[in-house]
Amino acid sequence: ALLAALVAPAGTALAADAKLAQPTDAKLIAAAKAEGKLTFYGSSSVAALKSDAEAFQAAYGIQTTYQQIVSGPLTARVDQEIRGGRILADVIITADRYAFYRWIADGQIAPLPADIKFPDRTDHIAQVQAVYQGLFFNKSLVQGADVPKTWNDLLNPKFQGKIVLGGPRISPAYSELYYALWKDPKYGEAFLQKLAAQKPRVVQSPSLVAQLVTSGEALVGFTALPYEAVNILTPNPTAPIDYTYLDIITLAPSFIGINAKSQNPNAAKLFTAYMLSPAGQVAHNGGGRASKI
Numbered sequence: 001a002l003l004a005a006l007v008a009p010a011g012t013a014l015a016a017d018a019k020l021a022q023p024t025d026a027k028l029i030a031a032a033k034a035e036g037k038l039t040f041y042g043s044s045s046v047a048a049l050k051s052d053a054e055a056f057q058a059a060y061g062i063q064t065t066y067q068q069i070v071s072g073p074l075t076a077r078v079d080q081e082i083r084g085g086r087i088l089a090d091v092i093i094t095a096d097r098y099a100f101y102r103w104i105a106d107g108q109i110a111p112l113p114a115d116i117k118f119p120d121r122t123d124h125i126a127q128v129q130a131v132y133q134g135l136f137f138n139k140s141l142v143q144g145a146d147v148p149k150t151w152n153d154l155l156n157p158k159f160q161g162k163i164v165l166g167g168p169r170i171s172p173a174y175s176e177l178y179y180a181l182w183k184d185p186k187y188g189e190a191f192l193q194k195l196a197a198q199k200p201r202v203v204q205s206p207s208l209v210a211q212l213v214t215s216g217e218a219l220v221g222f223t224a225l226p227y228e229a230v231n232i233l234t235p236n237p238t239a240p241i242d243y244t245y246l247d248i249i250t251l252a253p254s255f256i257g258i259n260a261k262s263q264n265p266n267a268a269k270l271f272t273a274y275m276l277s278p279a280g281q282v283a284h285n286g287g288g289r290a291s292k293i
Contacts, residue, residue: 022059022279023270025115029060031266037063038267041078042093043071043171044129044254045207047231048284049093055283056274062267070205071171075099082108086261090268093128093275095171095254100125103257110260113269118276126276129254129285132245133177133223136213140240142220150247151187154220155194163200164218166209173252177223180250187248207231214241225252 023029032038038056042049046068053064067089069077075096081087087108094100103109104124111123118126135154137147148154154163168175181187201218203209209221210228224243232239256275262268274280 020277020279020282022277023273025270025273028266028270028273032060032062032264032270035062035264035267037065038090038264038271039065039067039088040091040093040271041067041069041074041089042254043069043074043095044093044284045225045227045231047227048129051283051286052275052280055279056271059274059279060270062270064271071096071099071173072169072204078103082106087259090259090262090264091256091271092259093254093256095173095252097125097253097255098172100255100257108260110258110262110265110268112258113273116273116276121276125255125257126272127253128256128275128281131225131227131252131254132249133173133225133252134243134245134249136210136221136224136229136241136243138213138216138219138240139242141216147244148220148246149244151181151191153246155191155198159198159219161199162219163195163198164209164212164221165200165202166206166221166223167202167204170204170206171252173250174223177248177250180248184248210241214239216240223250223252 040052042052049066049068053066056062057064071094074092074094078087078092078099082103100109109124112121112126116126120127135148146156146158166174168178178192182189182192201212203212206223206225207228209224210232212218213221214232226243229241229243232241256272258265258268258272275284
């Protein structure tokens with residue numbers, strides 16, 4: 001049931017499937033309902049966060065709101081709130097694990113409840129999503145032998161001025177891809193200089209990468225998170241966007257943690273437990289996103 005749910009189209013209402021386990025701790029649920037609300041920040045796609053909020057609220061009747069902010073600005077936002085006295089959100093979902101490490105050391109992130117069982121969780125955070133980064137291409141304009149198979153294929157003159165890429169400051173996961181290319185002996189600094197000579201357009205939004213490839217303003221784009229293509233294809237199945245994986249692939253994981261100074265600590269614990277349950281993993285990772293489990 002979990003596998004079938006995870007590969008279902010985005011927007012499919014599967015998180016409420018009775019076959020999918022979710023937290024049932026009556027004491028925690030009662031305390032969370034008494035608080036009555038929860039807010040979280042997330043750097044995942046709007047589709048994922050909207051699904052999370054709707055599924056959790058449907059499951060427990062707790063008013064749930066969210067703000068979607070890409071990882072770099074999210075980190076800056078939380079750092080600013082810490083300087084102001086406390087983080088305003090009850091829960092944080094972000095790809096910036098290094099920021100989490102700082103916040104944990106500073107006492108800003110509460111320990112995860114000990115009874116949450118999840119692969120490779122630490123005392124304070126767990127990996128709520130795992131997505132491999134690839135390359136988007138406009139399948140109406142890039143076909144056959146022109147579809148890149150290696151990163152060197154992006155140096156084809158056909159792509160000059162027609163590449164869009166997500167800036168490395170969007171997320172540490174983006175930075176790690178550029179770092180992997182820089183360190184690989186097949187590529188290195190010489191490749192990055194040649195890529196720059198292709199005059200790519202640099203944007204600060206993962207969804208904009210997919211949108212510009214779909215419109216044809218760019219022929220190819222990276223880093224490509226597959227769910228951004230799914231978000232476009234679900235309402236418009238004929239959209240000319242596809243993705244492929246090249247010869248160097250890096251992971252774009254996201255992590256969840258609880259604000260140690262949350263105004264709704266029980267709702268925060270319940271939401272986090274829900275997100276790390278099969279039902280929550282389906283809510284967050286359906287429609288082309290990828291679960292740690």
